[in-house]
Amino acid sequence: MDHYSTSHSPAPVQREILRFPVHRILLIATALILAGCQESQGVESKTRVLIGGTLIASSGAAPIEDSIVVIVGGTIRAAGLRKDIPVPQDSQRADMQGKWLVPAGTSAVAEGQPANLNVLDHAPRSPDDAPVRRMIAGNWAQ
Secondary structure, three states: OOOOOOOOOOHHHHHHHHHHHHHHHHHHHHHHHHHHHHHHHHHHHEEEEEEEEEEHHHOOOEEEOEEEEEEEEOEEEEEEHHHOOOOOOOOOOOOOOOOOOEEEEOOOOOOOEEEOOOEEEOOOOOOOOOOEEEEOOOEEEO
């Protein structure tokens, strides 16, 4: 048979692929999808609450004393006066009394925004104030 002949039988590699059972492919794909869902649920269900600090939600905003910031996953779900926002059960709570919470970078501390915050020991004096702690996407960085 020369290299120009037409053959209708699959090449040896193609025959091996055709013998792999479809139900195994579906089983593997389902397992991978479920593993991905469980991992993302774990991240999303992690709730942190910063309680009692003085919050400056954005540049030029008036300070909110005795504030609360609720963070689920890496996103702010609520921010404002402590008396107005319930503390979710089973949340990790951090006492921020005596601290100032300010946005890190250009983000604002608002519902739906990434949880990027700087924690200061004093009222902010300049954008270059060194934080005592920094939160990036809901995780403590220092």
